[in-house]
Amino acid sequence: MAKSIDVSDLDIYYGDFLAVQGVNMTIKARSVTAFIGPSGCGKSTFLRSLNRMHEVIPGARVEGKVVVDGQELYGANVDPVAVRRQIGMVFQRPNPFPTMSIYDNVLAGNRLNAKRMKRAVADEIVEKSLRGANLWNEVKDRLGKPGMGLSGGQQQRLCIARAIAVEPEVLLMDEPCSALDPISTSAIEDLIHELKTDYTIVIVTHNMQQAARVSDDTGFFNLKATGQPGHLVEFNSTQKMFANPDNDATEAYISGRFG
Amino acid sequence: MTVLDVPKGTIPLTHGRLPQWAPLLVGAVAIAFGGLLGVVAGGGLVAMSVVAVIVYVVALPLWSAAVENRRAAVDRFVTGLIWSAFAVACVPLVWLITMVIQNGASTINQQFLTFDMRNVIGDAQGGLYHALMGTLLITGAAALMSVPIGIFAAIYLVEYGKKNRLARVITFLVDVMTGIPSIVAGLFALALFVLIFGPAVRCGFGGSVALSLLMVPTVVRSAEEMLMLVPDDLREASYALGVPKWRTITKVVLPTALGGIVTGVVLAISRVIGETAPLLVVAGFTDSVNFDLFHGRMMTLPVFIFTQYASATPKGEAYAWGGALVLIAIVMLLNLIARVIGKIFAPKTGR
Amino acid sequence: MSATASQKVPRAVGDRIFSGAALAAGLFIMLALAGVFFFLALEGWPGLSAPELIYRPATDFWSYVGPLVFGTTLAAVLALVIALPFAIGIALFISHYAPRRLATPIGYVIDLLAAVPSVVYGLWGGKALSQAILPVQGWFYDHLGFLPFFKGPPSATGRTMLTAGVVLAIMILPIITAISREVFAQTPRLHQEAALALGATRWEMVRMTVFPYGRSGVVSAVMLGLGRALGETMAVAMVLSASPVVTLNLISTTNPATIASNIASSYKEATPDKQAVLIATGLVLFAFTFAVNFLARWVAGRGERRLNR
Numbered sequence: 017m018a019k020s021i022d023v024s025d026l027d028i029y030y031g032d033f034l035a036v037q038g039v040n041m042t043i044k045a046r047s048v049t050a051f052i053g054p055s056g057c058g059k060s061t062f063l064r065s066l067n068r069m070h071e072v073i074p075g076a077r078v079e080g081k082v083v084v085d086g087q088e089l090y091g092a093n094v095d096p097v098a099v100r101r102q103i104g105m106v107f108q109r110p111n112p113f114p115t116m117s118i119y120d121n122v123l124a125g126n127r128l129n130a131k132r133m134k135r136a137v138a139d140e141i142v143e144k145s146l147r148g149a150n151l152w153n154e155v156k157d158r159l160g161k162p163g164m165g166l167s168g169g170q171q172q173r174l175c176i177a178r179a180i181a182v183e184p185e186v187l188l189m190d191e192p193c194s195a196l197d198p199i200s201t202s203a204i205e206d207l208i209h210e211l212k213t214d215y216t217i218v219i220v221t222h223n224m225q226q227a228a229r230v231s232d233d234t235g236f237f238n239l240k241a242t243g244q245p246g247h248l249v250e251f252n253s254t255q256k257m258f259a260n261p262d263n264d265a266t267e268a269y270i271s272g273r274f275g
Numbered sequence: 276m277t278v279l280d281v282p283k284g285t286i287p288l289t290h291g292r293l294p295q296w297a298p299l300l301v302g303a304v305a306i307a308f309g310g311l312l313g314v315v316a317g318g319g320l321v322a323m324s325v326v327a328v329i330v331y332v333v334a335l336p337l338w339s340a341a342v343e344n345r346r347a348a349v350d351r352f353v354t355g356l357i358w359s360a361f362a363v364a365c366v367p368l369v370w371l372i373t374m375v376i377q378n379g380a381s382t383i384n385q386q387f388l389t390f391d392m393r394n395v396i397g398d399a400q401g402g403l404y405h406a407l408m409g410t411l412l413i414t415g416a417a418a419l420m421s422v423p424i425g426i427f428a429a430i431y432l433v434e435y436g437k438k439n440r441l442a443r444v445i446t447f448l449v450d451v452m453t454g455i456p457s458i459v460a461g462l463f464a465l466a467l468f469v470l471i472f473g474p475a476v477r478c479g480f481g482g483s484v485a486l487s488l489l490m491v492p493t494v495v496r497s498a499e500e501m502l503m504l505v506p507d508d509l510r511e512a513s514y515a516l517g518v519p520k521w522r523t524i525t526k527v528v529l530p531t532a533l534g535g536i537v538t539g540v541v542l543a544i545s546r547v548i549g550e551t552a553p554l555l556v557v558a559g560f561t562d563s564v565n566f567d568l569f570h571g572r573m574m575t576l577p578v579f580i581f582t583q584y585a586s587a588t589p590k591g592e593a594y595a596w597g598g599a600l601v602l603i604a605i606v607m608l609l610n611l612i613a614r615v616i617g618k619i620f621a622p623k624t625g626r
Numbered sequence: 627m628s629a630t631a632s633q634k635v636p637r638a639v640g641d642r643i644f645s646g647a648a649l650a651a652g653l654f655i656m657l658a659l660a661g662v663f664f665f666l667a668l669e670g671w672p673g674l675s676a677p678e679l680i681y682r683p684a685t686d687f688w689s690y691v692g693p694l695v696f697g698t699t700l701a702a703v704l705a706l707v708i709a710l711p712f713a714i715g716i717a718l719f720i721s722h723y724a725p726r727r728l729a730t731p732i733g734y735v736i737d738l739l740a741a742v743p744s745v746v747y748g749l750w751g752g753k754a755l756s757q758a759i760l761p762v763q764g765w766f767y768d769h770l771g772f773l774p775f776f777k778g779p780p781s782a783t784g785r786t787m788l789t790a791g792v793v794l795a796i797m798i799l800p801i802i803t804a805i806s807r808e809v810f811a812q813t814p815r816l817h818q819e820a821a822l823a824l825g826a827t828r829w830e831m832v833r834m835t836v837f838p839y840g841r842s843g844v845v846s847a848v849m850l851g852l853g854r855a856l857g858e859t860m861a862v863a864m865v866l867s868a869s870p871v872v873t874l875n876l877i878s879t880t881n882p883a884t885i886a887s888n889i890a891s892s893y894k895e896a897t898p899d900k901q902a903v904l905i906a907t908g909l910v911l912f913a914f915t916f917a918v919n920f921l922a923r924w925v926a927g928r929g930e931r932r933l934n935r
Contacts (some may be wrong), residue, residue, distance in 0.1 A: 070822060074726060077606045095347070101825030111816040124834065125824035128346070175820070182824065211824035315670070323757070350827035358722050360715030361732070367796050368739055371750045427651035432802045434654065445652045447923060448659055454850065454919035455662070455859020462908040463662045464900075466669035474898040488658060501703050517636070521644035549743020552859040552890055577745045577860075584749055584864060592753065599746045607743055 018051065018216045019085040019185045020045040021066065026080035028065050028200050030056070030073065035061050037245040039080075041235060043186075048208060049215045050227035050254070053237035054274070055262035056247025059220045062237070063188055065220065067103035070095040080163050099123075104179035107205045110171035112178070119159040121174055122146060125182040141181055148214075160259075169200025176230065180215070183245030187211065189219040193226065205230050224270060236266045291342040298335060305331035328359050330393040372603070379600025382593045388601075391574075392562035398590065403598050405564040406579035412574055413479050413558065414548050417486035422540055424487075425494030425531075432495070433502040434524055446499070452492040461553025468557065475605055477559035479573035485553035490543045497539025536619020538613045545609035549602060551577035574576035576602050670906030676899045683870060687927035691907050693872045697882030701862060702855035704791030704876070709799045710848065711848075716799075717806035722832060733807070740800035748864030751793035756784030756865065761879045763788060772901040774874045781879040785867040793861045798851040799840070807848065809843030811835050842929025849922030857915050885911040932935065 021043040028036040036058035043049045045259040051059040065078055066071040068089065082089040089099055095239045112121045122142045126133065134139075142159065151173040155166070163174055172192060179187060189208075193201040208217060208230050221227050227234055233253040250263040268274055309327030313319070332355040340348035390402030428445070436442030468476045505528050507572035513523040529536075559572035560582055567573075576598060583595040674687045684690040716736060720729050763784065766776040778784075813836045868883035868891070876901040883891070889904045891916075894905060 067823065069819065072819065072822060089743045093290070095290060095292060095343075095826050097346070097827055098290070099825075100823055105823035107816060107820065107823075109816060111814075113817060113820070113834065113838075124821075125826075128824065128826055129828055178824070320760075346830070350829045353829040354723065357715045357719045360712045361719045361724075364716055364736065364739070364799060366714055368735070368742075370754070371742065371746070374750060409654075424651050426655060426856055427648045428655055431648035435648055441652070444655065445656060446929075448656060450923045451916065452659060452918045454656070454853040454857070454915055455858065456886060456915055458857065458859045458889055459662065459666070459908055459912045459915070461888070462905050463665055466665035466905055467661075469901075470665065474901060483686055488662070491655060491658070510787055521641050524644070538687055540821065549745065551743070551745040552886065555890060556893055564751075577743060580745050580749060580863070583861065584752065593884040595749055599749055603746060606743060610741055618895050 018046045018214060020216065021218075022083040023080075024081045024083075025260045026062070026078060026082060028061055028078050029076065030069065031075040034245045036065075036237075037240075041248060041251045043218060044218060044233065046212055046214070046218050047231055047232040049211050049233045049235065050222055051218070051220045051235045051237055052222075052227050053246075053249075053269070054239075055222075056246075057237045057239045059237045060190055061246070062248075063097065063190055063218060063220050064105075065085050066186070066188055068099050068104055068188035069105060071096060075084045075177060101129075101182060102184050103186045103188060104182065106172070106175050106179055106187065106189045106192050110168060110175050111167075112171050114162070114164050116163055117160045118155050118166075118174060120165050121163040122177050122181050124178055135223045145181035147179040148180050148211070149173045150203065150210070151177055167171035167195050167200070169203055171209065172196060172200065172204060176204075176211075180211070180216065184215065186216045186218065189217065191220055191222060194222060201226070224258075228254060234258075236261075236263070236269060238265055238269070290344060292341055293339055297338065301338065302331055305334065313623065318469065327364070329360065332359055334354060354619070359392055374601050375596060375603055378593070378596035379598075382597030383600060387594075391564050393564075395553070395562070400451070401594065403576065403579050403594070403601065405505065405562070406574045406576045406598065407556070407601070408566065409479060409548055409573040410548060410576040412566065413482045413554065413573065414486060414544060415478065416483035416568055417490055417547065418544055419493055420483065421428070421487035421490040421543075425491050425540075426498050427535065428491075428495050428525060429498035429502055432499050434520070434528070449492045449495050452488075452497070456474045456552075456554070457485075457489055457550045458552035460488040461556040463488065464557045476556065477572045478570060479558050479565070479568040481557035482554045482575065483568065485557055486547045486550065489547050489553070493543035493546065495542055498532070498536050501535035501539065502528060504535070505531045534616060539611040539616040541609055541616065545606050545613065547578055549606055551575075551581055555581065556580050576605075628760055634864060652799055655671040663909075666905055666909040666912060667865045670909045673904070673906030676903055680897075680899050687903065687906065690870075690903065690908055693882050694885045694907060695869050695910065695914075696872045696889050697868070698856055698884040698886070698914075700882065701787060701884050702852055702875070703793055703795035704787065705798055705855045706852055708791060709802060709851065712795075713799050713802035713806060713851075714844070714849075717803050717810055718836070720803075720807045720834065721810035722828070722836070725731075730852055731746050733804075736800055739796060740804075740913050744797065744856035744858060745864070747797055748861040751789060751865040755785075755793060756789050758784075759789050759792065759861070760784045766877060775876045778877055780877045781867075783867065783879070785865055786877050786879070787866065788880045790862050790865045790881075791876070793865055793881055794818070794855050794858055797861060798854050798856060801854060802844075802847045806840065806844050806848035809840040811849075813839045826837045836870065837858065841920055841924055844928035846922045846929065849925065853922060855885060855917040856884075856918065857911065858884075859890050863887035863890040879911035 023039050023041050023043075026039040027034060039062060049078065051063065053059050066082060066089075070076045071082045078090060083154075085105070088094065093203060099148070110245050113124060116124065119142055122145050123133075123138055126141060143152060143156075146155065151170060154170060163171065166174060172195075173227060174267070176192075193204050194203040196204065205226065211217060219227075231254045233251065234254045235247050236249045236257070250257065250261060250266045252262065257266065259272065300389070305327045308330050309323040309325075312326050313323035335355060336348040336352035339351045382500065387402045388399045388407070389403065389404050390400060391405035392401040393405075395401035396540040428449075432442050432446060461482075464481045467484065468481045470480070509527055509531065510523055513527045518526070522576070554575045555578050558575060558576045558578070561572040561574050565571050565573045578599040580595050583598060587593075645901045654883060676687075677760055678685055681687065681690040684692075720733055720736075760780075760782075763780045763786070767778040770776045771778060816837040817839070818831055821834045826834060862884050863886070866881050866883065866887060867879060868887065869880050871880050871882055873880065873882065885907050892900065892904060
C-alpha cells in the first residue's frame with residue numbers, strides 16, 4: 017500500500033482554457049506533501065487531476081502523464097472509477113451522506129464493490145477505519161445515529177474514515193481544515209501525522225503554518241502573470257522550502273509579501 | 276470479494292474497456308435487428324422500434340459485463356433505460372401533433388373559420404365561428420375577473436401580509452386550489468347559478484366564473500413570485516421620498532414586476548382556454564353564434580371539438596380535428612407570446 | 627405645519643382603501659374555496675335522496691357513486707404506475723444525463739406535453755391510440771390472460787381502461803417530471819462529489835445521493851400527479867366506453883366510469899334530479915382531490931423545512 021506519484025509535463029485544460037501548465041514532480045510514498053500558493057493559482061485543480069475528479073466538470077482534460085506505481089492514470093484503457101477507488105479524497109467542507117448513519121457512511125465506499133458483506137466483516141472494517149481516523153472512541157456507542165449529528169471536526173474525521181475504509185493508495189485532502197475551528201484542526205493535523213505511516217498524503221492548504229507543521233515536502237504554485245495559467249514554481253523538502261527556498265517568488269510568498 | 280481480500284500490491288487501474296464507439300455499434304446492430312425482424316415476422320414500424328430499443332438496452336450492458344465489469348454494465352444499463360424513457364416520452368407528443376396537423380389541416384378553410392353550425396345538416400359546410408367567438412368572450416371575461424383579484428391578492432401577500440399567519444394560510448390554500456378539477460369548478464358555477472336562477476340556467480358568464488376559479492391560483496402564484504423579486508431597495512427609495520405605500524406599489528413595484536406578471540397571466544389564459552368540462556356543464560352548447568354572455572347558451576371551441584367527436588360521423592370527426600388544430604394553434608401562440616414577453620421584460624425585473 | 631396636516635388625510639385614505647382592497651382579494655379567495663364546498667353541498671344535497679329510478683341500475687346514491695369512485699381510483703393508479711418510471715427517468719435525464727446545453731430545451735419539450743388541452747388528448751386517445759393499442763391488448767390477453775387485469779376478452783374498439791390509463795399517464799407525466807427534476811438538480815454538489823470520489827459510477831452516485839435527497843419532493847410530485855389524474859374529465863370521457871361496473875379487467879368492453887367522466891357524459895340528458903345527483907358526485911370528487919392535494923403540499927412543505935435545516 018501507499019504508492020508514489022510521478023507527474024510529468026502535466027497541462028490541465030478546461031475546454032480551451034489552460035488552467036495549469038507544465039507540472040513536474042515526484043510525490044514520495046508514505047509521506048505528506050503539501051501544496052501552497054495564493055488563491056486561484058491551480059493547486060486544487062492540480063490536486064483534483066490526481067484522482068481524475070476534475071473530469072466531473074464537462075470539457076476538462078489533461079495532457080501529460082501521471083504515473084502511480086508504474087500505471088498511468090490517464091492511459092488508454094483506464095477507468096476513472098478504478099482510479100478514484102485507489103486515490104481517495106477528503107473535501108474542504110465535511111460532507112457525510114445526510115441520509116446515512118455513521119456506520120453506513122464509513123461503509124459507503126466498500127458497499128459499492130461488495131453488496132453482501134458478512135456483518136462481522138463489516139463491523140471490523142468500520143472499527144478499523146474509525147480507529148484509523150481517531151474517531152472510534154467518540155462514536156462507538158452511537159454508530160446507528162445519523163452522520164450529520166456530529167460536530168464539524170468529527171464530521172471531517174468521519175469523512176476521513178470513509179475515505180480510508182476502502183484502503184486507498186493515496187489520500188488527497190483539499191483544504192480539509194479550512195472550515196474547522198483550531199482545536200479540530202489540530203486534531204486533524206495529528207491524525208495526518210499518524211496516517212502517513214500507511215498512506216501517501218497530498219494536502220492543499222491556504223495556511224502556510226499548517227504546511228510547515230504537517231508536511232515533508234512542499235510545492236509552491238503561482239500564476240505566471242494575471243490571466244496566465246498557474247504553474248509549479250518550486251518543489252522542495254519542507255524544511256528547505258521554509259528556511260531557504262530556491263526561488264525568489266517562493267520567498268516572497270512565504271514571508272508574506274504577497275498572497 | 277471484499278476489500279480485505281484484495282491482494283496488496285499492484286491493483287490494476289485498467290481493465291477491458293469497451294471502445295468509445297461501442298454504443299453506436301450496438302445501436303446500429305439493434306436497428307438492423309429490429310428491421311430484419313419486422314421484414315421477416317411482419318410487424319409495423321412500432322414493433323420494429325420496440326425491438327430495436329430492447330435489443331440496445333440489453334445488448335450493450337451484456338457486452339460490457341463480458342469485457343468490463345458488473346458495475347460498469349449496470350451503469351450502462353441504467354443509462355440506456357434513461358435515454359429510452361426520454362425517447363418514448365417524445366413519441367406521443369410527435370404522434371399527437373402530427374395527427375392534429377394532418378387531419379385538421381384539410382378541414383380548415385375560410386368557411387370553416389367564418390361559419391357557424393346553424394342549420395347545417397348532412398354534408399353542408401359548417402364552421403366554428405360561433406365557438407371561436409364564444410371562447411374569446413368567455414375567456415376574456417374570466418381574465419377580466421381573475422386578474423385583478425389575483426394581483427390584489429398577491430399584493431396583499433407580499434406587501435401587506437408579509438409572513439403573517441393569514442398570508443401563510445392563503446398561500447397554502449392557493450396552492451391547494453391549483454389542484455381543483457375543472458369539472459368541480461364547473462359544477463360550482465352551475466350550483467351557484469342554479470341557486471339564483473333555477474335549474475335550467477345556462478349562460479356564458481357561468482363559464483367565465485368557473486374559468487376564473489381555475490385561473491386565480493395561477494395568477495396569484497406568479498404575481499406573488501414576481502412581486503417578491505422586486506428588490507426592497509426600490510420600495511425604500513420611494514418611501515424615503517415621501518410617497519405613500521399604495522402609490523409606491525402602483526407606480527414603482529407593479530411596473531417593475533409587470534413583465535413577469537403579464538407572462539403569468541398569459542400562461543394562465545393558455546391553460547384555461549382549453550378547458551372543456553366546466554363549459555360543457557354551465558355554458559352548454561349551441562349551433563349558433565351568441566354574443567351575449569348573460570343570456571342563453573354559448574358555444575366554445577373545446578366543447579365544439581367534443582360535440583363534433585361525440586356525433587360519431589365522419590364529418591364530425593373531421594370537424595373535431597379541425598377544431599383541435601385551431602385550439603392547439605391558439606394555445607401554442609399564447610405560450611409563445613408569454614415567453615417573448617418574459618424575455619423582453621426580463622432585465623427590468625431586477626433578476 | 628398645516629400643509630402636512632392636510633396632506634396626511636388623503637394619504638391615509640388612499641392607503642386604507644388600497645390595503646383594504648388587497649386584503650379583501652385575499653379573503654375572497656378563501657371564501658371562494660369555502661364557497662365551492664358550500665354550493666356543491668347545497669345543490670347536491672337533494673341528490674343524496676332522489677327517487678330510486680334516477681340511480682338506475684343502482685338503488686341509492688352510495689351504490690351509484692361506489693363504482694365511480696372505484697373507476698376514478700383505478701384509472702388514476704393505473705396512470706401513476708405507467709407514468710412514474712418514465713417521469714423519474716426523464717427527470718434524471720434532464721438533471722444528470724443529458725448534455726448540459728440540451729437540458730433546458732428538453733425541459734421545454736416535456737412541458738409542451740402539458741400545454742395540449744385535455745379535449746385534444748381525448749380526441750387523439752379515442753381515435754388514434756385506441757386503434758394502435760389493439761395489438762398490445764391482444765398480446766396481454768394471449769400471454770398474461772391469467773391475471774385479473776387482462777382477463778379479456780379484448781375489446782375490438784380499444785376504448786378500454788388501459789387506453790384511458792395510458793392517456794392519463796401522458797397527461798400527468800409533465801407535472802411529476804417538472805417537480806422531480808427541480809429536486810434532483812438541487813442535490814448538493816458536495817455530496818455528489820463525495821460519492822464520485824469514493825469510486826462510484828454515475829448510477830451509483832445517483833442512488834447514493836440524488837434519490838435520498840429528493841425523496842420527499844418526488845413523493846409530493848406523485849401526489850400532485852395523482853390529484854390531477856383523479857380529476858381529469860374529458861380525456862377519460864372521450865376514450866372510455868363505460869358502464870356502471872366494478873372490475874379490474876383493463877382490456878374488455880365493460881369499463882367503470884370515473885366520477886368526472888360520468889358527469890361529462892350524463893350531463894346532456896340530465897333532468898334536474900339527475901343533475902343534483904351529478905353535483906353530489908362532484909362534491910365527493912372535490913373532497914377526494916382536495917385531501918390528496920392538501921397532503922401533497924403538506925409533505926412538500928415538510929420536506930423543504932427538513933432540508934433547509
